Amino acid sequence: FLSLVLAERIRNGVSIGLIGAAATAGGLVGLGLRHGGATLPFEMGGRALLGAWRLATPVDAVAISLGVVAHLLWMTLWGVCFSVVATQLRGLALPAGALLFALFLGALAGTVVPGALGAAAFAGLTTAQTAFFLTLLAGAFIAGVVGVRRRS
Numbered sequence: 267f268l269s270l271v272l273a274e275r276i277r278n279g280v281s282i283g284l285i286g287a288a289a290t291a292g293g294l295v296g297l298g299l300r301h302g303g304a305t306l307p308f309e310m311g312g313r314a315l316l317g318a319w320r321l322a323t324p325v326d327a328v329a330i331s332l333g334v335v336a337h338l339l340w341m342t343l344w345g346v347c348f349s350v351v352a353t354q355l356r357g358l359a360l361p362a363g364a365l366l367f368a369l370f371l372g373a374l375a376g377t378v379v380p381g382a383l384g385a386a387a388f389a390g391l392t393t394a395q396t397a398f399f400l401t402l403l404a405g406a407f408i409a410g411v412v413g414v415r416r417r418s
Contacts, residue, residue, distance in 0.1 A: 278414040279350065281417075282407055285413065289406035291337055308388075312329035312330055315332055351363070351367070352367065364404040368400040
């Protein structure tokens with residue numbers, strides 16, 4: 267019984283995380299367009315990942331693709347974690363939980379795991395832009411939970 271519940275939460279968490287990934291990637295691209303570097307956070311993330319693996323720096327398209335995949339994986343991980351702790355929240359507890367979770371991720375990224383926010387780590391965001399990013403992530407997680415509930 268426990269494994270069925272956990273499998274469902276993981277499946278739901280992947281959906282929630284992909285919604286979060288799409289929303290935050292769109293937000294990063296939108297912020298980047300204002301500064302003439304829409305794909306730069308993804309490219310830098312891909313190049314950093316390749317550098318950590320000690321691989322040669324490829325053409326831009328490969329680095330951008332790898333950065334996008336890394337961002338998707340980070341957001342999917344956080345969606346699964348959020349799903350495990352928050353899918354049962356109702357009413358105002360859901361937005362409060364999503365906001366607290368996003369703030370936790372921001373603190374985590376600011377201290378021990380700099381890459382925890384995916385491509386946002388390479389975007390050079392101001393404090394206001396980081397707050398926007400985290401609010402966008404919390405909103406996407408809320409939308410994901412609501413969507414998962416409707417699907418069930």
